[in-house]
Amino acid sequence: MLTKTSTAGGAVIDEPVRSEAAAKAPAKPALDTQSKTAPGQARELTIYLDGKFVPEAEAKVSVFDHGLLYGDGIFEGIRFYNGRVFRLEEHLERLWDSARSICLEIPIGRGEMTEALLETIRRNDLREGYIRLIVTRGVGNLGLNPTQCKRPSIIIIATTIALYSKEVCEKGLTVVTCATRRTGAAALNPAVKSLNYLNNVMARIEANLAGADEALMLNDAGNVAECTADNVFIIKRGQIFTPPISAGALRGITRSVAFDIAAELGIKITETDLTRHDVFVADECFLTGTAAEVIPVVKADGRTIGTGQPGSITLRMISRFREMTRETGTPIFA
Numbered sequence: 087m088l089t090k091t092s093t094a095g096g097a098v099i100d101e102p103v104r105s106e107a108a109a110k111a112p113a114k115p116a117l118d119t120q121s122k123t124a125p126g127q128a129r130e131l132t133i134y135l136d137g138k139f140v141p142e143a144e145a146k147v148s149v150f151d152h153g154l155l156y157g158d159g160i161f162e163g164i165r166f167y168n169g170r171v172f173r174l175e176e177h178l179e180r181l182w183d184s185a186r187s188i189c190l191e192i193p194i195g196r197g198e199m200t201e202a203l204l205e206t207i208r209r210n211d212l213r214e215g216y217i218r219l220i221v222t223r224g225v226g227n228l229g230l231n232p233t234q235c236k237r238p239s240i241i242i243i244a245t246t247i248a249l250y251s252k253e254v255c256e257k258g259l260t261v262v263t264c265a266t267r268r269t270g271a272a273a274l275n276p277a278v279k280s281l282n283y284l285n286n287v288m289a290r291i292e293a294n295l296a297g298a299d300e301a302l303m304l305n306d307a308g309n310v311a312e313c314t315a316d317n318v319f320i321i322k323r324g325q326i327f328t329p330p331i332s333a334g335a336l337r338g339i340t341r342s343v344a345f346d347i348a349a350e351l352g353i354k355i356t357e358t359d360l361t362r363h364d365v366f367v368a369d370e371c372f373l374t375g376t377a378a379e380v381i382p383v384v385k386a387d388g389r390t391i392g393t394g395q396p397g398s399i400t401l402r403m404i405s406r407f408r409e410m411t412r413e414t415g416t417p418i419f420a
């Protein structure tokens with residue numbers, strides 16, 4: 087697990103986890119910072135695993151699961167706010183699309199999946215947090231042929247998450263362009279949210295080595311694709327621009343929320359190829375992602391973007407996004 091040193095605003099965590107101590111001692115229960123448990127006291131999560139709810143210490147998959155052996159599987163990261171799951175239908179739609187694309191048959195229907203998700207949240211007594219929904223190809227043999235895998239496994243983890251400190255969220259991120267290119271659609275299509283994230287992990291390592299908060303990933307043509315787990319937007323002369331899906335961007339759910347908000351605010355938004363130059367000379371820049379939410383970028387490859395402060399359109403976008411997350415979504419406890 088990659089973690090950054092803690093700041094005045096709190097620990098900057100790169101994954102939906104847990105304390106650093108918990109990461110070093112994986113057999114121990116996770117620290118759930120938003121639970122009713124006393125601060126510092128560990129609380130064991132309840133995990134959904136193939137139809138059963140089990141304590142996290144017992145939530146184990148086979149070493150012959152092709153998800154582990156080959157990254158053969160799919161996932162979604164989903165947030166819930168104020169007792170409601172945000173954009174659940176869209177996440178399930180994308181999960182089923184990913185499954186279809188890699189010829190993986192999800193062994194339960196959408197209704198059952200929805201209930202399993204909601205029940206996992208309830209069993210962990212959470213109102214705000216993050217869900218990691220994983221479907222692996224299942225247990226096979228050491229050969230990579232997926233026909234060996236008779237039944238996909240479903241794992242649902244509901245926990246809390248903090249990607250960046252409050253200070254970084256308010257002041258904005260720094261990004262660097264990385265040498266690792268986003269995989270092209272002909273290799274491993276970035277539209278499939280697969281368990282094979284090594285491309286993104288390699289980019290993330292580059293950002294870490296450069297001391298930046300995120301990595302800007304280009305496609306083989308040298309145009310901006312996205313960041314390691316976020317979509318990229320720039321603002322120039324009052325208009326918003328973002329790379330098209332064909333540039334290698336995931337069809338982000340938060341990206342589509344940004345389109346909805348732009349329409350509401352009457353701000354023109356255009357999908358177009360962007361180069362690093364466009365980012366350098368932008369008035370504002372922000373990223374979107376379920377985990378990162380909507381977050382300003384104030385520096386790219388050492389160049390200050392705009393004034394070096396989060397811009398006014400970005401701030402309006404963030405404010406409306408927060409409202410929507412609190413007011414809309416699938417009720418968990420209804």
Ligand SMILES: Cc1ncc(COP(=O)(O)O)c(C=O)c1O
Pocket residue numbers: 163286312313314315316317335336337338339340341374375376377
């Ligand atoms: C590679 C990549 N790009 C973009 C995103 C943002 O997508 P979303 O807003 O659906 O979380 C994610 C996260 O899911 C991602 O993994």
